[in-house]
Amino acid sequence: MNRNDLLSSIRTLSLSHDAAAFAHIAAGTHASDLVDALDALDTDTCLGVLMLLPPPVRADLFAHFPPARQDHLLAAMLPAAKVQVFEHMPSDDRADLYNHLGERARRSLLPALAKMERDDILAMAAYPEGTAGAVATSDYAWVRPEMQVADAMAHLRATALDKETVNIVFVLDPDNALRGTVSLRDLVLADAATPVRAIMHADPVRADAGLPDLQAAELIRRYDLLALPVTHASGRMLGIVTVDDAMDIEKAQDATQLARFGGTVSAHGNDLDVRTTPLKQMFRVRVFWLAILTGFGILTSTFVAAQEELLSQVIVLAAFIAPIVDMGGNTGSQSATLVIRSMALGEVKPGWRDVWFVIRRELPVAAALGISIAVLEAILAWFSKGVGMDVLLVVGSSMLVCTALGGVIGALLPFAARRIGADPATLSSPMITSVMDLLGVFIYFGFAYLFLGDLLLAA
Amino acid sequence: MNRNDLLSSIRTLSLSHDAAAFAHIAAGTHASDLVDALDALDTDTCLGVLMLLPPPVRADLFAHFPPARQDHLLAAMLPAAKVQVFEHMPSDDRADLYNHLGERARRSLLPALAKMERDDILAMAAYPEGTAGAVATSDYAWVRPEMQVADAMAHLRATALDKETVNIVFVLDPDNALRGTVSLRDLVLADAATPVRAIMHADPVRADAGLPDLQAAELIRRYDLLALPVTHASGRMLGIVTVDDAMDIEKAQDATQLARFGGTVSAHGNDLDVRTTPLKQMFRVRVFWLAILTGFGILTSTFVAAQEELLSQVIVLAAFIAPIVDMGGNTGSQSATLVIRSMALGEVKPGWRDVWFVIRRELPVAAALGISIAVLEAILAWFSKGVGMDVLLVVGSSMLVCTALGGVIGALLPFAARRIGADPATLSSPMITSVMDLLGVFIYFGFAYLFLGDLLLAA
Numbered sequence: 001m002n003r004n005d006l007l008s009s010i011r012t013l014s015l016s017h018d019a020a021a022f023a024h025i026a027a028g029t030h031a032s033d034l035v036d037a038l039d040a041l042d043t044d045t046c047l048g049v050l051m052l053l054p055p056p057v058r059a060d061l062f063a064h065f066p067p068a069r070q071d072h073l074l075a076a077m078l079p080a081a082k083v084q085v086f087e088h089m090p091s092d093d094r095a096d097l098y099n100h101l102g103e104r105a106r107r108s109l110l111p112a113l114a115k116m117e118r119d120d121i122l123a124m125a126a127y128p129e130g131t132a133g134a135v136a137t138s139d140y141a142w143v144r145p146e147m148q149v150a151d152a153m154a155h156l157r158a159t160a161l162d163k164e165t166v167n168i169v170f171v172l173d174p175d176n177a178l179r180g181t182v183s184l185r186d187l188v189l190a191d192a193a194t195p196v197r198a199i200m201h202a203d204p205v206r207a208d209a210g211l212p213d214l215q216a217a218e219l220i221r222r223y224d225l226l227a228l229p230v231t232h233a234s235g236r237m238l239g240i241v242t243v244d245d246a247m248d249i250e251k252a253q254d255a256t257q258l259a260r261f262g263g264t265v266s267a268h269g270n271d272l273d274v275r276t277t278p279l280k281q282m283f284r285v286r287v288f289w290l291a292i293l294t295g296f297g298i299l300t301s302t303f304v305a306a307q308e309e310l311l312s313q314v315i316v317l318a319a320f321i322a323p324i325v326d327m328g329g330n331t332g333s334q335s336a337t338l339v340i341r342s343m344a345l346g347e348v349k350p351g352w353r354d355v356w357f358v359i360r361r362e363l364p365v366a367a368a369l370g371i372s373i374a375v376l377e378a379i380l381a382w383f384s385k386g387v388g389m390d391v392l393l394v395v396g397s398s399m400l401v402c403t404a405l406g407g408v409i410g411a412l413l414p415f416a417a418r419r420i421g422a423d424p425a426t427l428s429s430p431m432i433t434s435v436m437d438l439l440g441v442f443i444y445f446g447f448a449y450l451f452l453g454d455l456l457l458a459a
Numbered sequence: 460m461n462r463n464d465l466l467s468s469i470r471t472l473s474l475s476h477d478a479a480a481f482a483h484i485a486a487g488t489h490a491s492d493l494v495d496a497l498d499a500l501d502t503d504t505c506l507g508v509l510m511l512l513p514p515p516v517r518a519d520l521f522a523h524f525p526p527a528r529q530d531h532l533l534a535a536m537l538p539a540a541k542v543q544v545f546e547h548m549p550s551d552d553r554a555d556l557y558n559h560l561g562e563r564a565r566r567s568l569l570p571a572l573a574k575m576e577r578d579d580i581l582a583m584a585a586y587p588e589g590t591a592g593a594v595a596t597s598d599y600a601w602v603r604p605e606m607q608v609a610d611a612m613a614h615l616r617a618t619a620l621d622k623e624t625v626n627i628v629f630v631l632d633p634d635n636a637l638r639g640t641v642s643l644r645d646l647v648l649a650d651a652a653t654p655v656r657a658i659m660h661a662d663p664v665r666a667d668a669g670l671p672d673l674q675a676a677e678l679i680r681r682y683d684l685l686a687l688p689v690t691h692a693s694g695r696m697l698g699i700v701t702v703d704d705a706m707d708i709e710k711a712q713d714a715t716q717l718a719r720f721g722g723t724v725s726a727h728g729n730d731l732d733v734r735t736t737p738l739k740q741m742f743r744v745r746v747f748w749l750a751i752l753t754g755f756g757i758l759t760s761t762f763v764a765a766q767e768e769l770l771s772q773v774i775v776l777a778a779f780i781a782p783i784v785d786m787g788g789n790t791g792s793q794s795a796t797l798v799i800r801s802m803a804l805g806e807v808k809p810g811w812r813d814v815w816f817v818i819r820r821e822l823p824v825a826a827a828l829g830i831s832i833a834v835l836e837a838i839l840a841w842f843s844k845g846v847g848m849d850v851l852l853v854v855g856s857s858m859l860v861c862t863a864l865g866g867v868i869g870a871l872l873p874f875a876a877r878r879i880g881a882d883p884a885t886l887s888s889p890m891i892t893s894v895m896d897l898l899g900v901f902i903y904f905g906f907a908y909l910f911l912g913d914l915l916l917a918a
């Protein structure tokens with residue numbers, strides 16, 4: 001069913017309240033598409049449609065709504081329905097939702113849940129956002145090492161119906177310590193009498209619960225895992241991070257990185273979203289960054305204003321200020337993105353060895369760029385304005401130094417950022433430009449005094 | 460085994476040529492880690508170590524090397540070894556490698572392969588890079604719809620040992636048309652006598668072979684698939700794209716986007732890589748962009764130089780040029796990244812509806828930013844330089860217009876880029892800055908003549 005048909009069917013349902021029809025549609029449509037269609041309705045209508053579904057299906061669908069929508073829907077639900085949602089939601093989504101609730105809502109919710117769900121929520125919700133523990137789900141399939149394959153399969157048939165995945169099965173001791181992993185495929189292909197321990201992959205890749213979620217996603221991508229086990233420091237199994245979660249984590253991170261580079265991330269670390277962020281917050285975050293850049297700009301303009309004497313002697317100097325100091329920022333943006341990109345792909349690592357490596361590669365390129373652009377600028381300046389040789393010397397020399405220096409500084413900034421624990425992309429392109437502006441005017445007027453200073457003495 | 464131990468073991472092997480020891484290490488180490496260690500060796504030594512492995516293991520490891528390394532290793536191999544690599548490599552990696560070979564190398568390779576491999580290569584290598592067909596692998600598991608579950612399992616045991624994945628099984632007609640998918644899990648849990656067609660997921664999500672690979676990856680992420688079937692227009696099965704490939708595709712795309720935004724992508728569309736791109740190419744691509752920006756800069760400086768008369772009257776005007784025109788670029792970078800980010804996440808779509816939506820949200824923010832920053836700049840200017848009211852008016856008004864205009868233009872540029880078929884991020888931050896520089900000096904001197912023009916008349 002295409003999107004428009006789905007939308008009109010949903011609208012019809014919101015009026016007819018035909019539960020059987022909705023169940024039929026829900027069975028044949030993926031949750032992502034259903035949620036897209038339902039999201040177009042207002043909260044009360046949406047909730048009315050959702051209540052037509054049996055609780056397990058409803059909770060599964062609920063887990064796919066964006067967090068803001070989930071909060072609205074929850075607020076509109078009766079307490080009994082709220083409890084049902086929590087009882088049937090997947091373990092990781094449920095923990096996230098719980099963490100979004102206010103203190104009072106949590107206190108009224110917990111006693112209403114069955115012990116198993118309550119314990120699970122408290123265990124899974126205990127980890128700070130951004131860690132592997134916070135993303136993990138406890139819905140994994142497990143077997144014991146001494147089980148024979150036939151018994152293991154029977155055990156899985158009995159217990160694994162509602163697990164997040166059963167393609168990777170985790171081999172646990174009676175005290176929940178992770179001994180190994182075995183794939184469903186290997187179980188299917190093995191002899192029925194083989195003990196699991198003989199075919200399991202002992203000492204599998206695993207993540208500690210406190211590992212940053214981005215690193216967990218990287219492990220999944222690097223080792224082509226379907227699910228990554230997350231363990232306590234003791235080695236006991238907490239849960240798993242599945243490959244689909246890893247894809248979402250990486251997608252969000254790359255979006256954040258671009259936002260940082262453009263200077264649109266708040267101090268709290270949330271990305272601004274052009275569609276949904278309230279205009280007030282959008283203004284607040286952006287004006288913060290722009291004010292900092294304005295401050296840099298005042299330093300630059302104060303310095304330039306102080307060169308009034310030289311400027312009044314050689315007015316044309318004023319014309320070249322912006323293009324020359326900008327080139328430092330342009331070259332710096334280039335080299336900074338190169339390094340940030342390589343860091344993101346894991347190819348360049350923070351540390352002196354890679355700093356020297358990058359500098360050794362950037363220096364000759366930056367020097368060559370500086371010379372080429374300086375010559376180009378000088379030629380164009382001569383043709384367009386017919387300036388004298390001394391001004392050409394000033395323009396060419398400062399263009400050379402600004403360009404080359406900009407390239408080298410831009411390449412170093414991501415390392416400096418990592419050193420102080422910041423995301424390299426926070427050293428956004430506008431920040432690089434402002435820093436190079438300030439350095440650039442020092443360099444420019446430095447050369448100006450060098451080559452034209454005699455004019456001042458003469459005057 | 461940690462990284463350093465692995466490295467020294469590999470070095471020892473390169474001297475001892477102990478095949479049994481290497482086989483033991485290879486069995487217990489993931490391919491990604493092995494390749495990392497081997498990559499530290501020079502080509503001939505690396506090849507010597509690889510030849511210690513049995514051909515299937517060697518080919519699997521070979522597939523994990525970066526493409527440049529693969530080319531060097533291939534060039535150093537004897538023809539017989541080359542053929543072995545192609546025979547045993549996974550179908551999708553093999554097709555990619557084949558496409559990298561020169562014409563002569565291909566002609567000498569094909570006759571040496573067994574018919575099955577030859578046909579597979581020709582079929583899989585036929586798709587343009589960047590399409591689902593180019594990424595797909597033909598190593599998938601299949602069953603017939605009328606098979607009973609028990610027969611299907613027996614069929615899989617017999618045929619699916621070397622498939623990329625058997626967690627998702629594809630249900631095909633005798634003429635290879637895709638009828639549905641069934642998970643290994645569902646096969647395991649079902650009754651032995653059930654026909655596959657009764658438990659299969661009919662009409663699954665699929666991709667046409669010509670679909671851009673990025674969209675295929677998006678389908679996998681959106682629907683939480685483990686493998687996406689790729690079909691010909693006729694509905695016949697070509698191959699599958701697996702979730703690990705999808706993660707790699709998205710990772711590469713996000714890296715490219717950042718590179719574009721910083722102005723470091725060549726006309727051929729390859730990202731520059733700070734570690735591996737030859738210095739000459741690095742210089743060529745970057746000087747191209749910087750030269751364009753230099754050209755813009757000359758326009759700007761020519762215009763400013765022509766305002767010589769006004770500048771000599773009010774020298775302090777020169778001081779504010781750079782900070783004011785820069786603010787247009789800063790605000791533009793912010794709004795451009797916001798829009799690019801939302802486009803990348805699929806939340807904002809190219810088209811008039813979203814253009815108006817974005818403008819309606821950006822206009823008030825840009826206006827508010829413009830007013831705030833203009834006031835801030837005017838206050839700082841007054842405190843730091845004690846300039847007169849008329850200059851403050853010029854500075855404040857142009858700061859307001861530059862900031863607000865920069866924000867709006869920056870938000871529109873990604874849409875314009877998509878309109879002409881370019882990647883929005885190609886309108887890199889330096890490009891935005893240069894455009895706003897030029898507009899900015901027009902605006903700045905426009906206000907200067909407005910508020911200070913009487914000085915010229917008086918002089």
